[in-house]
Amino acid sequence: AQSVTQPDIHITVSEGASLELRCNYSYGATPYLFWYVQSPGQGLQLLLKYFSGDTLVQGIKGFEAEFKRSQSSFNLRKPSVHWSDAAEYFCAVGNQAGTALIFGKGTTLSVSS
Amino acid sequence: EPEVTQTPSHQVTQMGQEVILRCVPISNHLYFYWYRQILGQKVEFLVSFYNNEISEKSEIFDDQFSVERPDGSNFTLKIRSTKLEDSAMYFCARDSSDTLNTEAFFGQGTRLTVV
Numbered sequence: 001a002q003s004v005t006q007p008d009i010h011i012t013v014s015e016g017a018s019l020e021l022r023c024n025y026s027y028g029a030t031p032y033l034f035w036y037v038q039s040p041g042q043g044l045q046l047l048l049k050y051f052s053g054d055t056l057v058q059g060i061k062g063f064e065a066e067f068k069r070s071q072s073s074f075n076l077r078k079p080s081v082h083w084s085d086a087a088e089y090f091c092a093v094g095n096q097a098g099t100a101l102i103f104g105k106g107t108t109l110s111v112s113s
Numbered sequence: 114e115p116e117v118t119q120t121p122s123h124q125v126t127q128m129g130q131e132v133i134l135r136c137v138p139i140s141n142h143l144y145f146y147w148y149r150q151i152l153g154q155k156v157e158f159l160v161s162f163y164n165n166e167i168s169e170k171s172e173i174f175d176d177q178f179s180v181e182r183p184d185g186s187n188f189t190l191k192i193r194s195t196k197l198e199d200s201a202m203y204f205c206a207r208d209s210s211d212t213l214n215t216e217a218f219f220g221q222g223t224r225l226t227v228v
Contacts, residue, residue, distance in 0.1 A: 034216070043204060044156070044219040090156060094217075097208055098144050098168040100158035101217055 006104035021076040023091030033074040117220035136205030144208040
């Protein structure tokens with residue numbers, strides 16, 4: 001079955017500390033992987049994506065993610081978290097255009113001062 | 114990338130009523146999508162639309178749902194007879210302008226409340 005698992009429902013990080021959000025996937029075809037962020041009352045904003053090539057991808061707002069095929073993982077990282085990063089983060093997997101994106105249940109990030 | 118605009122931002126409707134959710138994507142995109150997010154749950158795919166036809170749909174997208182692009186610009190999702198469990202945030206999305214991958218750019222969403 002195709003699925004995305006985000007093991008952490010809620011994470012709290014101190015401002016300035018590093019962050020890693022975990023994502024594991026199960027997908028029958030070549031996976032295209034995405035991270036989206038959703039602030040309260042807002043839509044989904046694409047942070048970064050992996051289609052092929054370099055397994056470490058850079059995104060907006062200082063985020064990066066690393067694709068590890070052997071572990072079926074696509075973890076999101078940021079070296080220094082800012083208070084404005086507090087939001088819900090969704091990992092998603094898809095394939096060719098027109099097909100469904102499958103989302104994880106999301107991880108809520110809180111940032112403490 | 115230009116954003117997708119959805120209207121209304123919030124709609125309250127009585128059970129059994131028909132609702133139409135609207136999305137204004139940029140006209141030169143190929144694929145359009147509807148997703149929904151029930152409060153506290155994950156984002157779920159409903160349907161994709163290409164060249165004025167449904168490309169793929171999920172089990173959620175039953176006969177109560179329909180999509181169309183009536184004037185080549187607006188993209189609509191219609192729910193014929195709403196149920197309480199249709200209460201959710203509905204997101205419209207479009208593809209990227211320069212790739213043919215499933216990369217999707219989402220609108221701000223329409224919060225549908227069925228009472």
